[in-house]
Amino acid sequence: MNPVSAETNSTSETTNAHVAAGANAPLEKIALETYVPPAKPSLVGLSRAEIAEQLGAIGVAPAQRKMRVQQLWHWIYVRGAKSFEEMTSISKEMRAQLDQHLTAARPEVVAEQVSNDGTRKWLLRLPSGDSIEKAHEVECVYIPETDRGTLCVSSQVGCTLNCSFCHTGTQRLVRNLTAGEIVGQIMLARDRLNDWAGRVTPTGSRLVTNVVMMGMGEPLYNFEAVRDALLIVADNEGIGISRRRITLSTSGVVPNIIRTGDEIGVMLAISLHAVRDELRNELVPLNRKYPIAELLQACRDYPGSSNARRITFEYVMLKGVNDSLDDAKLLVKMLKGIPAKINLIPFNPWPGTRYECSDWDQIEKFSEYIFNAGYSSPVRTPRGRDILAACGQLKSETEKLSVRERQALRAMAMTD
Ligand code: SAH
Numbered sequence: 001m002n003p004v005s006a007e008t009n010s011t012s013e014t015t016n017a018h019v020a021a022g023a024n025a026p027l028e029k030i031a032l033e034t035y036v037p038p039a040k041p042s043l044v045g046l047s048r049a050e051i052a053e054q055l056g057a058i059g060v061a062p063a064q065r066k067m068r069v070q071q072l073w074h075w076i077y078v079r080g081a082k083s084f085e086e087m088t089s090i091s092k093e094m095r096a097q098l099d100q101h102l103t104a105a106r107p108e109v110v111a112e113q114v115s116n117d118g119t120r121k122w123l124l125r126l127p128s129g130d131s132i133e134k135a136h137e138v139e140c141v142y143i144p145e146t147d148r149g150t151l152c153v154s155s156q157v158g159c160t161l162n163c164s165f166c167h168t169g170t171q172r173l174v175r176n177l178t179a180g181e182i183v184g185q186i187m188l189a190r191d192r193l194n195d196w197a198g199r200v201t202p203t204g205s206r207l208v209t210n211v212v213m214m215g216m217g218e219p220l221y222n223f224e225a226v227r228d229a230l231l232i233v234a235d236n237e238g239i240g241i242s243r244r245r246i247t248l249s250t251s252g253v254v255p256n257i258i259r260t261g262d263e264i265g266v267m268l269a270i271s272l273h274a275v276r277d278e279l280r281n282e283l284v285p286l287n288r289k290y291p292i293a294e295l296l297q298a299c300r301d302y303p304g305s306s307n308a309r310r311i312t313f314e315y316v317m318l319k320g321v322n323d324s325l326d327d328a329k330l331l332v333k334m335l336k337g338i339p340a341k342i343n344l345i346p347f348n349p350w351p352g353t354r355y356e357c358s359d360w361d362q363i364e365k366f367s368e369y370i371f372n373a374g375y376s377s378p379v380r381t382p383r384g385r386d387i388l389a390a391c392g393q394l395k396s397e398t399e400k401l402s403v404r405e406r407q408a409l410r411a412m413a414m415t416d
């Protein structure tokens, strides 16, 4: 496919928040599929059956395959091996044979920023399949806290949806990440943090303990790759991050919400942001396809939700738009009967946006109402209007995270 012609589909309108937010704005752009697999495929992101297939293709005898798959799985996902050379329990000949045809490569890191408090941001360059085309870039952020370390992972380059308050939605270039590129983000975070088996930490536990699919892109518009990746991340014989410590955030792709519960079984976060369809149509245009009532029904039906496994409702605080006490009241009312948590996110403005973050005392009033209705403290640390820069609105520039951005990232990471 010619990427340029497909890109024109989004038109320059999508770079203009005013137009994109209008009722007639296109609901979504088309994702470009310009991924070209590397000459030597990476085993990262493949299921056990797919690895066995690759082994078959390079002539490994059927009787040997199961054992080899087990060995490779262990070396790659428990030990974090980046080359076959390191895999000393595999014979030298077999290692050479593997090396000739396959790799254990992760996405290429082109920039890394480390803050004083340990927050780290990596800029990744992914193959675009076209040398003229701008390189595909996504970010991945690690947020350490006392009781956990959360990795914010991307599912797409850009996003096909056009939420009017989201910077990612204005990007024209969109492509789905492969399962390997998604798992690869966790792998490279562990590489950079020296967080593989054998590493001695004061608590004995890993540094990356939680994963949130809150980076670039709509994970439920890349369902199969996200599912395959998260099943690998949760696999007990490998990376082993429990499903309860993995949260997938969606703008409300209703048909895939139940599938998420059935086929992945991770924690769910819903980007609600409005309690009336008219407003939500404008903030999250996907609402025109899947309105609030349908979305909430999917949440009621979400397999495995319970008081111990609550669904998180994200609500971005936009001044004079969705932050009145009436909104708070309706929010509480409409979530009745759903095991829910509410995360109030202070809006992070970006150049060209028509929205502003709610005033702090309005956020407090809103939060107090929700608290009194029985929802645990939704905003945890006071912060100003110009905060929050990473999850959900990851930028491709490699500027440094500010202190306030780091604080805000923590708020986003607090999903359980
Ligand atoms: N596409 C998915 C996941 C990525 S966005 C989704 O929409 O849920 C992660 C979160 O960041 C979402 O709740 C999103 O609405 C929010 N977000 C996006 N832009 C934001 C901004 N400028 N300020 C605050 N939150 C934002």
Ligand code: SF4
Pocket: 159, 160, 161, 162, 163, 166, 167, 168, 169, 170, 215, 216, 217, 218, 251, 271, 392
């Ligand atoms: Fe896409 Fe989520 Fe941004 Fe909406 S908020 S444009 S779904 S990344």
